[in-house]
Amino acid sequence: MTAVPQERKLVTAIPGPKSQELQARRLGAVARGVGSVLPVFTKRLDGGILEDVDGNRLIDFGSGIAVTSVGGSAEAVVRRATAQLADFTHTCFMVTPYEGYVEVCEALAELTPGDHAKKSALFNSGAEAVENAVKIARAYTKRQAVVVFDHGYHGRTNLTMALTAKNMPYKHGFGPFAPEVYRVPVAYGYRWPTGAENCGPEAAAQAIDQITKQIGAENVAAIIIEPVLGEGGFIEPAKGFLPAIVEFANDNGIVFVADEIQSGFCRTGQWFACEDEGIVPDLITTAKGIAGGLPLAAVTGRAEIMDAAHAGGLGGTYGGNPVACAGALGSIETMKELDLNAKAKEIESLMKARLSAMQEKYEIIGDIRGRGAMIAIELVKDPASKTPNPEAAAALAKACHAEGVIVLTCGTYGNVLRFLPPLVIGEDLLNEGLDVIEAAFATV
Template sequence: MTTVQVSHGAQPDQVRHIRTEIPGPRSRALAQRREAALPAGLVSGAQVYVQAAGGGVVVDADGNSFIDFGSGIAVTTVGNAAPRVVERVTEQVRAYTHTCFLATPYEPYIAVAEELNALTPGEHEKRTALFNTGSEAIENAVKYARAFTGRPAVVTFDHAFHGRTLLTMSMTAKNRPYRRAFGPFAPEVYRAPLPYPYRWPSGPANAADEAFAHLELLVDSQVGAEAVACLIIEPIQGEGGFIVPPAGFLRRVADFCRERGIVFVADEVQTGIGRTGAWFASEHEDLVPDLVVTAKGLAGGMPLGAVTGRAEIMDAAPTGGIGGTYSGNPAACAAAIAVFDTIRQDGLLERARVIGARMMDELSDIARGHAAVGEVRGRGAMVAVELVHPGTNSPDPAAVSGLVRYCEKHGLLTLTAGTYGNVLRFLPPLTISDDLLAEGLGILRAGFAEGAYPSP
């Protein structure tokens, strides 16, 4: 086993340490203040409140130190408070915090655009526009596609998550909690089946062909290809449960779109910026999207999203039609530049592949001993287990909830996902040490053992 030494500077000690009950007294006090100040519908996964974080750990208000297997939902890919990010952001905010790029432009915005133009797949001429969030970037990708094609319709997929704004909520597949009570929804949004091999009714071998046939029927016969501006898909679905489409499916869909003049959009909000062991998950399929949307890991915890794509599409929007007051904030841009530098200089693409291989090996071994694990899947440092009632493929969200709480009480922070709420997903920072990674997986293994799930 290769041991990677990661420098954490003044960041928290890279150890797991539980000193109080979970949640501790300070976290409970903060929860009471929260209840009085925040709306009930605004919820959090963990019961603890953060005081510090860095490398592979999160420290709560009571001084408990947790192993981080969530990275702020794939945001702190280079580690929380990463030294280069902190340094560049500090330098930037000392110079100026904001001027609005639409009013008085600045160089960091241009530098981020140049990086993304160079890094996204394809050798064609590209342009990049910056925004604040993944949802905002997705909406603007649709705007670019509509301006370029003159068409209204948008095609998305089952199990997709694209955001919480009106349009992106309309594009998102899951009703609870994302859509329920918030309609009516945006028009001209259509949904095709995604090949979900583990759950495909006629078996995984048929998933790609049958899903593609449904897509053809939807676009050509029901909507009309001449009405479709863009098709948007996550190369690996995030909130949907880390569903990896069968090999070749994405290329087939991209070719289908180009034959019909439909803009092919890759939503790389969760998969992009090194998470899967490549800069973009599209690279694993030799995919060259027309537009690539990024956010989350782009700026090391600062709010930044982007649309990068073919120059002729990006140049189609009318003058003044794209932008926002905070879009491409200079501090966020400085953070993104530091993220690019950190991934390159610290070899984090390779690190993502190493982390992923170790997680897949350990989780697959756990699965062999527990019939509750329906499937282990993912790519790079983006791995998930789907839990089911033993002997069936019936989703078991209660088992996931139990494991999450067990892990939290023993010092491991994890996340859930999936249309049925039965997927446990792992997104550790790429700066996590080998020892913390192994210790976290050991806690998970103990959680399965104490849950007394039947063996296969």
């Protein structure tokens, strides 16, 4: 494997002719419903650079949506996965088990918050992990209702579409959805009517009141929340909100589930984002950053809750695939070796300083938020009204793409630019990417 030079380089327009040829083939063969942010076809991915089939090198501020945190071809991930490929690709853990699955579950017990006895079950995708967390919580509590939050995103299966707040593009036309799912307010400080400083306690009180009056706490199996909301716009729930919700769950025998699929594995400068306010979840769902780009997901939690499902009730043919498990062990090795929590904090401090300087010049930047290498800016028509500005977000993303920087948009209103650089990105590339973003503001 030859390393990709860590420098931005444009040799054609974006997308280039070879990418355009492949895009024409794609349109004939791939279902229209599978979209792409940028139709640039990847040849190699390494560190903070994506090299396309035309030889262009783009700065990666997306990490495949927070997946390639250790880079797209990290040495330890490639080494361990390659060795496993040579031994065997699959047995199905439910037929004949293997050590890698057990090792990943042991690592998860060590890394996730809390010092109680923990167990895990492994799956393929974030949505599968969330769905299985619901199954486990229902088996444990013998209750049915599930509580989720405004602006939350939990996946694309039928149950996780029901848990997800945003209609377009995730839910539109795909119903009916799974029943017994209830949505309550979240502490979105930037848009809270009485201001960010009151938001945490007020939103918690509203949410708890709705659960008590409309559902009945005694009917709730699980409360599920992303400690930093991902697709909803990188919303950090205002301080005090999460602890109040956890206390309510604990007092009422409700399983508290932290969905750390996007925010986990050093992304926010801690192994898991819920550690910021000392939250110890009953169950935690992980995927994305866990395995260096290989498909793996997990539910980890209190041993007595995890053991509530009957033998044979959890699983899946590919769940905890041996090659993906090897990748996860390589990814975790890299995170520890390079101290990627510290690296994420350095990325935050550099990005927030640069973005704050831009906010002083461009008043369409209404809010800068996030932690670690999970940073976003919310764009508005003007700071007073806070009217969402999705057109600006789309135009800025397009301008960055044309100059060879991959950025993503998100948010319930489509007006958030989110930045998820690989945690191994060099400081020079990070600054250069921010230079391109600043230049895009000048044109938009």
